[in-house]
Amino acid sequence: MAFLTGSSGNSWQPVMTADTTTPSYWLNWRVMLCIIWVLLSLIITSLLISKYEGPRKSRHRNRESQEEPAGLLYEDEVWKPCLKGIHPAWLLAFRVAAFFVLLSLLIANAAVDGGEIFYFYTQWTFSLITIYFGLGSLLSMYGCYQYHNKVGGDRTEDFDVEQGTNSNESNGEKHSESNQEHRVRQTAGFWGYIFQIVFQMNAGAVMLTDCVFWFIIVPFLAIKDYDLNFLIINMHTINAVFLLGDTALNCLRFPWFRIAYFFLWTAVYVMFQWIVHACVSLWWPYPFLDLSSTFAPLWYSSVALMHIPCFGIFVLVIKLKHTLLSKWFPHSYQCVKT
Incomplete structure (x- = not known):
C-alpha cells in the first residue's frame, strides 16, 4: 500500500499484528481451517481441469456426438476478430498498443515504488494481463501471416477451379474437394490454449482486484482521509478497459470450467x-x-x-456480447456461444 498517499503526505501501510515467524502463529485452529479452504479449492480445480481441459478429451467423449466439448479451441479463434468484416490486423494493433501501455505503467510503477509492488495481488494480476497482451500480440502476428496466405491461396484456388471447370469438369471437382480439405480447421496448439487460459484467469482476477479496490479499499481510505495518486487509479482502471476492449474484438470462447484457473491463481498467491x-x-x-x-x-x-x-460478471459480459453482436451483425458475427 505504499502507493496510497495521505493528505498529510505520509504513506500508509498495514500495521503488524503479530510475529509471523513463530510456531504459535501457525499451529492453531484458524490456520488449519484456512489451509483446508485452500486445499479444497485446489482439489476442486484439479478435478475440473482434468475432466474438461484440452482437445484430446473431445475426441474420446464426442466421437459419436456432433456437439463440441467445453475445452475445445480452434487455432484461428486465437487471432481472428469476432466480425468477418474486421481485418485481423486491427486486433493485432489493439493488442500491441495495450501491451506497450500496460508494460510502461508496470515499469513506471516499479521505478516509483520499487520491487515491493510485486508483493501485492494487484501487481500480480497487472503483470498477468501484460503477459496476455504480449502473447496475444505474437499470436496475432502469426494469425495475420496465416490470414494473408489464406486470402492469397483462396484467390489462386478459385481461379484454378474456374479454369478447370471450363476445361474439364472432373478436374474442377478435384480442385473443389482439395479446397474443402484445405479449409479444415486446425485445433489450437499449446500456446493457443495457454493464451485462452490466461484470458479467463485475467477475466476473474481483474474483476476481483478492481471490485475489491473500488468498493472496499477506496471507501476505507476515504474515511481515513487518504488521497489516491494518479498511477494507482490508472492501474485499477485501464486493466479492465483494455481487457473489455479485447473481449469485444476477439473470438475466444469462455467455457465456465476455466474458473478453476482463476481459483488456482489466487491460491498460488496465498501460498506465496x-x-x-x-x-x-x-x-x-x-x-x-x-x-x-x-x-x-x-x-x-x-x-x-x-x-x-x-467470474460470473465476465460471463454476463460475454453473453451480452453474443446477444448484441449476433443481433446487430447476423451475417458477420463468427464467435461460438459457450
Missing part, C-alpha cells in the same frame, strides 16, 4: 504469502490475509466465494 511470512516477519499486504485474526477463516472463505460472482 504464507511462505514469505513463515520465513520473514512482515506486515500483510491485505488485512483479510492476516491469520492472527479470529475471523481469518471467515475472511478466507468470503474471498474464495467472491471468485464466483467476479
Whole structure:
C-alpha cells in the first residue's frame, strides 16, 4: 500500500499484528481451517481441469456426438476478430498498443515504488494481463501471416477451379474437394490454449482486484482521509478497459470450467504469502490475509466465494456480447456461444 498517499503526505501501510515467524502463529485452529479452504479449492480445480481441459478429451467423449466439448479451441479463434468484416490486423494493433501501455505503467510503477509492488495481488494480476497482451500480440502476428496466405491461396484456388471447370469438369471437382480439405480447421496448439487460459484467469482476477479496490479499499481510505495518486487509479482502471476492449474484438470462447484457473491463481498467491511470512516477519499486504485474526477463516472463505460472482460478471459480459453482436451483425458475427 505504499502507493496510497495521505493528505498529510505520509504513506500508509498495514500495521503488524503479530510475529509471523513463530510456531504459535501457525499451529492453531484458524490456520488449519484456512489451509483446508485452500486445499479444497485446489482439489476442486484439479478435478475440473482434468475432466474438461484440452482437445484430446473431445475426441474420446464426442466421437459419436456432433456437439463440441467445453475445452475445445480452434487455432484461428486465437487471432481472428469476432466480425468477418474486421481485418485481423486491427486486433493485432489493439493488442500491441495495450501491451506497450500496460508494460510502461508496470515499469513506471516499479521505478516509483520499487520491487515491493510485486508483493501485492494487484501487481500480480497487472503483470498477468501484460503477459496476455504480449502473447496475444505474437499470436496475432502469426494469425495475420496465416490470414494473408489464406486470402492469397483462396484467390489462386478459385481461379484454378474456374479454369478447370471450363476445361474439364472432373478436374474442377478435384480442385473443389482439395479446397474443402484445405479449409479444415486446425485445433489450437499449446500456446493457443495457454493464451485462452490466461484470458479467463485475467477475466476473474481483474474483476476481483478492481471490485475489491473500488468498493472496499477506496471507501476505507476515504474515511481515513487518504488521497489516491494518479498511477494507482490508472492501474485499477485501464486493466479492465483494455481487457473489455479485447473481449469485444476477439473470438475466444469462455467455457465456465476455466474458473478453476482463476481459483488456482489466487491460491498460488496465498501460498506465496504464507511462505514469505513463515520465513520473514512482515506486515500483510491485505488485512483479510492476516491469520492472527479470529475471523481469518471467515475472511478466507468470503474471498474464495467472491471468485464466483467476479467470474460470473465476465460471463454476463460475454453473453451480452453474443446477444448484441449476433443481433446487430447476423451475417458477420463468427464467435461460438459457450
